[in-house]
Amino acid sequence: MEWFGVAAYQAPHGRSLAVALDHGGLVVDLAAACAAYDLPVPAADPAGGNWADDVAQLAGLAAAVRAEPGRLSHLPDVAGDLLAPPCSGRIFAAASNYVDHAEEMGTALAAKADSNPYIFIKPDTCLIGPHRAVELPPQSAQVDWEVELAVVIGRIARHVSAADALSYIAAYTVINDVSARDLNVRSDFPFTFDWFQGKCFDTFAPLGPWLVPAALIEDPQSLRIRLSVNDELMQDATTAEMIFTVAEQIAYLSTILTLRPGDVIASGTPDGTGMGRGIYLKPGDVMTAEIEGIGQLVNPVVSAPVPTGN
Secondary structure, three states, rough: OOOEEEEEEHHHHHHHHEEEEEOOEEEEEHHHHHHHOOOOOOOOHHHHOHHHHHHHHHHHHHHHHHHHHHHHHHOOOOOOHHEEEOOOOEEEEEEEEEHHHHHHOOOOOOOOOOOOOEEEOOOOHHHHHHOOOOOOOOOOOOOOOOOOOEEEOOOOEEEOOHHHHHEEEEEEEEEEEEEEHHEHHHHHHOOOEHHHHHHHHOOOOEEEEEEEEEOOOOOOOEEEEEEEEEOEEEEEEHHHEEOOOOOHHHHHHHOOOOEEOOOOOOOOOOOOEEEEEOOOOOOEEEEEEEOOOOOOEEEEEOOOOOOOOO
C-alpha cells in the first residue's frame, strides 16, 4: 500500500477531514479528492466501526492519485489548517516505559517480570493539533516535553493477548505528553504523586499530524522517535527501547477495561526530557516531535491567557 494519512482540518464551513499523500507533502480535502476521482468518501474515523473498509477506500484513492496525479492539481493544500486527528478523546498514557528515561527521572523500577505497565489518563481537553500553541500555566515553572508513539484502537478490545493485540490497532500518530513536573508532586497529602495536576492542563497533549494506518507501519517497535526544541535535538531513541511493548500495553489495559475504537494509548517517552537536562519550556519555544514513518508534530509554546473572571 502507498503511504497515506488522515487528518482533521479547519475548513471555512467547519471541521472537515483531509487526506495526506506523499508522506505529508500534499494534504487535501478528503471529500474533494474523492470527488475528483469519482470515488466514494470514506468516514475515515477509527471510532466509526468500519476502519478496515475506510482504509481500503483510502488506499484506492492513493492508488488513483498515483496513477493520475493531474486531477488533484486544482485542489487546495490544507496542511496549514490541521487540527488534532479524529479520535474519541480517551488517552491512556504509559509512565516510565523506557529505562533511560526512568533513570534520568530518578525512578527505580522493578524487574519487568515483577511489574505491569504504569498507566494514567489524560482528558480530551488536553488535545490540540499541529501548530496549535501549548499554554504554560502560571502555577508551573517546570513544563516539560515528552514525545511518544500514539496508538489508536480500531475495534473493541477486552481480555486480548499480547500475541493478538496489534490486530486491534487502527492507526499510529505522534503525541507530546506535556507535563508540569513541579505539579506532579505534592506534600499536602500522604500521596507522593499527583498525575492529575501535573499532566491534565488544557493543551497538554498535542496530537498528529495525521493518523497513519497500522498496515503501513511494519513494526511499531522499530521506529526512530525524536523531539527538538528550537531546532536543538533533545530526545533521540527508537521504540525498540520500550520496556513494555505496544502489544503488552494493549493486553494489560484490556484486562482492566474495554478499549473502544478511537481510544489513544501514549506508549511512553525516551530520555532527553527537560527535567533530565535541568531546562524547561518558556514562551516563544517551538517543539518538533517526530516519529519515523508518521511525520512531524510542531507546536509553539506561549503563556496561558490571564483569567478575566466572570
